[in-house]
Amino acid sequence: MTRASSRRPGPPTRTERGIPEATVARLPVYLRALTALSDSGIATASSEDLATAAGVNSAKLRKDLSYLGSYGTRGVGYDVEYLRYQIAREIGVTQDWAVVIVGIGNLGHALANYSGFGTRGFRIVALLDADPNLIGERIGDMEVRDFAELEDIVKADRVSIGVITTPAGPAQGVCDRLVAAGVTSILNFAPVVLSVPTGVDIRKVDLSIELQILAYHEQRKSGEAALPQVPELPAMNGLTDLPSVGGGVGA
Amino acid sequence: MTRASSRRPGPPTRTERGIPEATVARLPVYLRALTALSDSGIATASSEDLATAAGVNSAKLRKDLSYLGSYGTRGVGYDVEYLRYQIAREIGVTQDWAVVIVGIGNLGHALANYSGFGTRGFRIVALLDADPNLIGERIGDMEVRDFAELEDIVKADRVSIGVITTPAGPAQGVCDRLVAAGVTSILNFAPVVLSVPTGVDIRKVDLSIELQILAYHEQRKSGEAALPQVPELPAMNGLTDLPSVGGGVGA
DNA sequence: CCGATTTTGTTCTCACGTTCACAAGCTCCT
DNA sequence: AGGAGCTTGTGAACGTGAGAACAAAATCGG
Ligand SMILES: NC(=O)c1ccc[n+]([C@@H]2O[C@H](COP(=O)([O-])OP(=O)(O)OC[C@H]3O[C@@H](n4cnc5c(N)ncnc54)[C@H](O)[C@@H]3O)[C@@H](O)[C@H]2O)c1
Ligand SMILES: NC(=O)c1ccc[n+]([C@@H]2O[C@H](COP(=O)([O-])OP(=O)(O)OC[C@H]3O[C@@H](n4cnc5c(N)ncnc54)[C@H](O)[C@@H]3O)[C@@H](O)[C@H]2O)c1
Numbered sequence: 001m002t003r004a005s006s007r008r009p010g011p012p013t014r015t016e017r018g019i020p021e022a023t024v025a026r027l028p029v030y031l032r033a034l035t036a037l038s039d040s041g042i043a044t045a046s047s048e049d050l051a052t053a054a055g056v057n058s059a060k061l062r063k064d065l066s067y068l069g070s071y072g073t074r075g076v077g078y079d080v081e082y083l084r085y086q087i088a089r090e091i092g093v094t095q096d097w098a099v100v101i102v103g104i105g106n107l108g109h110a111l112a113n114y115s116g117f118g119t120r121g122f123r124i125v126a127l128l129d130a131d132p133n134l135i136g137e138r139i140g141d142m143e144v145r146d147f148a149e150l151e152d153i154v155k156a157d158r159v160s161i162g163v164i165t166t167p168a169g170p171a172q173g174v175c176d177r178l179v180a181a182g183v184t185s186i187l188n189f190a191p192v193v194l195s196v197p198t199g200v201d202i203r204k205v206d207l208s209i210e211l212q213i214l215a216y217h218e219q220r221k222s223g224e225a226a227l228p229q230v231p232e233l234p235a236m237n238g239l240t241d242l243p244s245v246g247g248g249v250g251a
Numbered sequence: 252m253t254r255a256s257s258r259r260p261g262p263p264t265r266t267e268r269g270i271p272e273a274t275v276a277r278l279p280v281y282l283r284a285l286t287a288l289s290d291s292g293i294a295t296a297s298s299e300d301l302a303t304a305a306g307v308n309s310a311k312l313r314k315d316l317s318y319l320g321s322y323g324t325r326g327v328g329y330d331v332e333y334l335r336y337q338i339a340r341e342i343g344v345t346q347d348w349a350v351v352i353v354g355i356g357n358l359g360h361a362l363a364n365y366s367g368f369g370t371r372g373f374r375i376v377a378l379l380d381a382d383p384n385l386i387g388e389r390i391g392d393m394e395v396r397d398f399a400e401l402e403d404i405v406k407a408d409r410v411s412i413g414v415i416t417t418p419a420g421p422a423q424g425v426c427d428r429l430v431a432a433g434v435t436s437i438l439n440f441a442p443v444v445l446s447v448p449t450g451v452d453i454r455k456v457d458l459s460i461e462l463q464i465l466a467y468h469e470q471r472k473s474g475e476a477a478l479p480q481v482p483e484l485p486a487m488n489g490l491t492d493l494p495s496v497g498g499g500v501g502a
Numbered sequence: 503c504c505g506a507t508t509t510t511g512t513t514c515t516c517a518c519g520t521t522c523a524c525a526a527g528c529t530c531c532t
Numbered sequence: 533a534g535g536a537g538c539t540t541g542t543g544a545a546c547g548t549g550a551g552a553a554c555a556a557a558a559t560c561g562g
Contacts, residue, residue, distance in 0.1 A: 020518075020519075021518090021519095022518080022519060022520090023519095024464055024467050024468075025460075025464055027463070027467070028457075028459065028460040028463040028464065029444075029460065031463070032442060032459075032460075033444075046538090046539065046540090047539070047540070047541095048539085053444070054444065055444035055446075057520085057521075058539095059520080059521055059522070059523090060519090060520065060521075062539090062540065062541065062542085063519095063520085063521090063541080063542075065540090065541090066540085066541055066542070070540080070541070072539080072540050072541080073527090073528065073529090073539085073540075074526070074527045074528045074529090074538080074539050074540040074541080075527070075528035075529055075530090075537080075538050075539050075540075076528065076529070076538085076539070076540085077538095077539070077540085078540090090467070091463050091466055091467045091470070092466045092467055092469065092470030093463060093466055097462075097466050097469065099462070106360070106361035106364045106365060107361045107365075109357070109361065110357035110358045110360065110361040111458070113357045114357060114358075114458075116442065116459055117458075117459060117462065120459045120462070120463065121462075121463060121466060122459075122462055122466075160469050160473075161462065161465055161466070161469065184469060184472060185465040185466075185468065185469050186465075187458070187461055187462060187465060191283060191367065193280075193284075193304070193305065193306035195306075199472070201465055201468050201469070203461050203464060203465060205456060205458065205461060206279075207362070207365075207368075207438070207456065208279065208283075208367055208368060208371045208373075209276075209279040209280065209283075210438055210454050210456060211348075211350070211368070211371070211372075211373055211412065211438060212278070212279040212282070212342050212344060212371065212372060213275060213276055213279065213454060214412055214436040214437075214438060214452055214454060215342055215343045215344055215348050215372060215373075215412070215436075216275050216278070216341070216342045216343055217275075217436065217452045218343065218348065218411050218412065218435060218436050218452070219342070219343030221435060221450070222411075271548075271549075272548090273548080273549060273550090274549095297508090297509065297510090298509075298510070299509085308550085308551070309509095310550080310551055310552070310553090311549090311550065311551075313509090313510065313511065313512090314511080314512080314549095314550085314551090316510095316511090317510085317511055317512070321510080321511070323509080323510055323511080324509085324510075324557085324558065324559090325508080325509050325510040325511080325556070325557040325558045325559090326507075326508045326509050326510075326557070326558040326559050326560090327508080327509070327510085327558065327559070328508095328509070328510085329510090
């Protein structure tokens with residue numbers, strides 16, 4: 001009743017089944033926690049248990065799960081297997097997605113050798129490189145193939161996800177080729193900003209950036225403790241600011 | 252500089268020099284963009300130029316930079332070299348941070364071989380592993396050393412950042428050892444939630460999670476287009492917003 | 503020297519995300 | 533059966549972040 005009257009559906013404006021991006025990013029974490037619990041033979045878990053296993057607080061976890069539906073039982077908790085399936089279904093990893101990796105250097109080799117993707121909803125269908133010396137090399141049960149075969153492979157295997165592990169220079173070109181071939185999701189390790197048409201999703205993993213973020217916080221730690229600078233915290237010395245004219249009401 | 256005198260009790264109540272976390276995460280991106288511009292011989296850049304190079308919008312970029320101070324010139328733009336130095340200083344990468352990598356398997360090898368860290372403020376001082384077969388192996392100009400030497404190395408080289416590339420099982424144990432040895436920042440690649448005492452920063456890189464996030468959006472794309480399910484998308488008839496998963500900059 | 507032009511730095515507003523707090527609902531015990 | 537004890541699901545308060553818009557500074561042409 002009150003809803004219909006107001007044209008702006010005030011608070012959430014949530015599209016039907018539209019799950020907030022922040023929640024989407026945590027679902028895989030919950031999925032992993034549930035898998036771990038399941039492997040430990042635990043059949044039921046409370047939001048508190050799950051939250052601990054996933055490293056978040058329980059209110060957030062419950063709210064996140066509530067976007068998927070009501071899969072818990074009050075007074076009891078969540079059935080681990082059931083919830084796991086529901087999350088896997090929501091993410092879309094109940095069946096495998098075909099993935100190509102482009103650029104089989106240091107990082108590409110590591111990814112190709114990694115067994116963890118297969119068990120988490122992904123199937124690497126091709127390792128591609130432009131270097132003739134690499135083509136034909138065997139890695140595990142796969143063989144490095146020519147990047148020129150990209151279009152055929154994408155078409156044949158219905159590949160929708162591409163991983164870019166080439167140097168920064170060729171990355172945009174590789175990206176364009178991937179998109180042109182029909183790939184609509186890209187995971188990029190090269191330290192460049194890729195531009196793609198709307199409708200194509202990009203995620204970037206950048207280790208230098210991660211380290212630099214750590215460095216920022218690290219610097220502040222040592223700065224406060226070690227450097228004999230100004231004590232920082234200019235407060236402490238009496239004035240609680242909150243000043244003069246009665247502006248205090250603000251906000 | 253009239254800043255210091257008046258505290259606006261209004262909106263942000265930002266601690267002196269406290270930079271929002273979202274901004275901190277973008278500073279390295281700006282730094283990289285500036286380095287690229289500098290390498291191209293460009294001496295001055297407007298916020299629009301910089302924003303394009305960094306893949307963000309210019310208002311956000313300007314606001315981010317304003318937390319560091321007023322380093323631009325109205326009507327002109329930013330001096331590339333000067334701003335680059337200021338950001339590097341703010342992040343704390345004007346001199347190198349010592350880093351150890353623990354677990355020299357597939358991923359550890361790739362990281363050890365990577366030359367990009369040295370130029371971005373980090374110096375890898377040791378490659379550590381527990382496997383006797385690996386110890387002594389040379390990678391580039393470094394040698395894999397016994398994890399047991401950790402404490403000595405941390406002390407000798409004042410290591411504050413540790414990278415964990417061991418399997419999930421040993422990761423928490425390795426983490427505890429790192430923390431006990433004095434490491435206060437950790438970059439974790441193992442698919443587990445590590446727990447650390449307060450004061451220690453953790454960042455996690457999880458490739459499976461990245462792929463699963465892509466899969467979620469991928470599923471919705473094909474779901475909307477292909478699956479003859481419920482019409483879905485009751486919207487389209489008004490709200491144009493919809494965070495548009497599209498061409499967005501993923502991370 | 504002044505006004506037109508450019509571009510920054512900042513303010514304001516809205517959207518998104520997090521956390522609290524609690525009613526609703528389930529199980530189990532008496 | 534009924535109440536005690538848990539735990540979920542969610543409404544509401546709060547905090548943070550994004551983007552539009554604009555006034556304040558700087559340059560440049562006349
Ligand atoms: N290795 C790491 O630990 C690490 C860390 C952070 C970032 N990165 C980034 O990841 C990317 C890969 O790093 P790497 O160390 O594996 O580099 P690498 O040089 O070892 O491998 C790059 C591979 O890409 C191939 N390649 C080049 N151009 C290509 C093209 N046009 N089409 C197809 N293949 C092409 C090369 O033949 C090579 O095999 C780089 O952008 C690097 O900056 C790597
Ligand atoms: N390789 C990838 O592409 C990839 C992708 C995603 C996630 N990961 C994760 O990254 C981690 C490393 O992956 P990987 O493929 O390099 O594994 P790996 O098995 O090749 O290497 C692990 C290394 O850790 C060492 N190690 C084990 N226990 C140790 C201990 N207690 N102390 C010191 N060293 C120890 C092992 O000797 C081995 O050399 C894993 O947790 C994996 O799940 C890897």
